[in-house]
Amino acid sequence: MHIAVFSQYHTNPDCPATSRHYALLAHIAQTHRVTLLTTPAWRGQRLTHEFPWVPAGVEIREASxxxxxxxxxxxxxxxxxxxxxxxxxxxxRMEKPDVIWGISTPLTAAWAAAQVARWRRVPWVFEVQDLWPAFPVAMGAVPTVLARQQLFALEKRLYHSAQHILPLSPDMTRYVIDLGVAAEKVTTVLNGTDxxxxxxxxxxxVAALRQDQGLNGKKVVLYAGTFGRANDIPTLIAAAExxxxxDPDAVWLFLGxxxxEPLAAAAAARWPGRIRLVGGLPRHAVFAWFGLADVAVVSFLNLPVLDANSPAKLYDALAVGTPVVVTNQGWTKKLVETHGCGWYVPAGDAxxxxxxxxELLxxxxxxxxxxxRGRALAAKEFDRQQLAAVVQRVLENAVT
Incomplete structure (x- = not known):
């Protein structure tokens, strides 16, 4: 079977970013022909060259x-x-695929997948990584009422035209179904971890890294991820200070x-050695940093649309046995409280x-x-190899 994948931003484990689709593509390409339509936006940001840019068996076409x-x-x-x-x-123009896999964000990548599927008369599967356009609208990035109306209408059309939909969290799944999409047409596939x-x-x-960083005997808090507008970084910096x-033994690491980033750097300058800006690291190197932390923080602004997020840092921390503090009120709060692998603190309250x-330290x-408990949960439910098998079955079933 030939699968065409529409994904604007491809990364591999050498990049300072999650590499979800690298793992999924590597698994699926063992069985099926895969063509990836993407851009090289992250290619120049690789920090190491340990991994091929795309997994073995994946054909790539890139737009500059x-x-x-x-x-x-x-x-x-x-x-x-x-x-x-x-x-x-x-x-x-490409050889006709049997099925198309369209990955949003952005929503326009899914739109392109839908258009090609319609013209080539093949089914397409819609992966929802974030709720677009709800997320950019909530962040104020879509200023006009007309643009917002058009984007929400487009989103609904795409959900209904897709053969199947793959949201990355239970809350995203609930959002899609509430728009009138049949529940049997939707399968939750968590972001997961490697x-x-x-x-x-x-x-x-981990011990060697802790020694190298002079963190023996210290109580370490870690935030690892994007220092974006949605991540409530000012609150984290205030809390760190x-x-x-x-606590003279506490150290807060900002990795990303x-x-x-300038705000984090300024705090690190005010508290040398106590608040540290580590910078970006390749995907394959971040796990040791999660491992040396006593607790990791997974934070977002207090916006309902962000409660549905499926953040990689949550899965990565639990995979190495580091518990988490989350600030979402949605499914991640329920997850960590149900499984006893983390705690909830309201967003915006430093x-x-x-x-x-x-108290926890x-x-x-x-x-x-x-x-x-978090490590056991990750091994059971967050393995991207298992999640890749689910995605593969959905793609195969879309054709039959």
Whole structure:
């Protein structure tokens, strides 16, 4: 079977980003022919060269369309439109696929997949990574009422035209079904994590990293991920400053890059050694950093649309036995509380977050037990190899 994959942003484990689709494509390409239509936006951001740019067996077609997280709304919109236009042309010219897999975000990538599917008369499967356009609308990136109406109408048409829909969280699934989509047409496939990469964070590797970073005997809090507008980074920085001022053994690590990086750097300058800006790391290296942390923070702004998120940092932390504090009120809160692998603190409340973290750091046995429960949960439910098999079955069933 020939599968055409429409994904504007491809990454591999050498990039400072999650590599969900690298793992899924590697699994599926063992059985089926896979053609990936993407851009090289992340190719130049690889920090190592340990992995091939695409998995073995994946054919790649790339459009040279620049993109950067620091772009403003207008420039981003242009990049989205350019990719969509190119993807439609490329999809109509390529050898006819049996099924198309359209990955949003952005929504325009899914639109391109739908157009090619219609013209080539093949089914398509819609993967929903984030709720678009609800997310950019909530962030103020779609200023006009007409544009918002058009985007929401487009979203609904795409849901109904797809043969099957793959949201990345239970809350996303509920959102789609509430729009009138039949429940049997929707399968939740969590973001998940790479357990093979997590296995590199052996006790020896973590101990060596902790020694190298001078963190022996320290109580370590980690935020790892994008320093984006949606991640409530100012609250984390305020909480970090409260925490390290109150506890001389506490250290807060900010691992990543993005919009609020200067704010994190300024805090690190005010608290040298106590608040640290680590910077971006390749995907395969982040697990040891999660492993050395006593607790990881998974934060977002207090916006209902963000409660549906399926953040990679949640799965990555649990995969190495590090418990988490989440600030979403949605499914992640229920998950960590149900399985006893984390705690909830309301978004935007720096004093409360700092107080909760200080309380937890004073109870290492409780942290360790929660981490062990999280590791067991990750092994059972978050393995991307298992999730890839689910996606493959959906794609195969779309054709039959």
């Amino acid at each position: 369309i620049p993109y950067d997280n620091k772009m403003g709304p207008a420039r981003r919109a242009l990049a989205f439109a350019q990719y969509a236009a190119w993807a439609v042309r490329a999809g109509l 357990l093979d990469l997590a296995a590199r964070a052996t006790p020896a590797a 409260i925490l390290v001022a109150a 890059h993005g919009y609020y 004093p409360k977050l700092a107080a909760r973290l200080r 004073a109870q290492p046995a409780q942290l360790q037990a929660a981490g062990q």
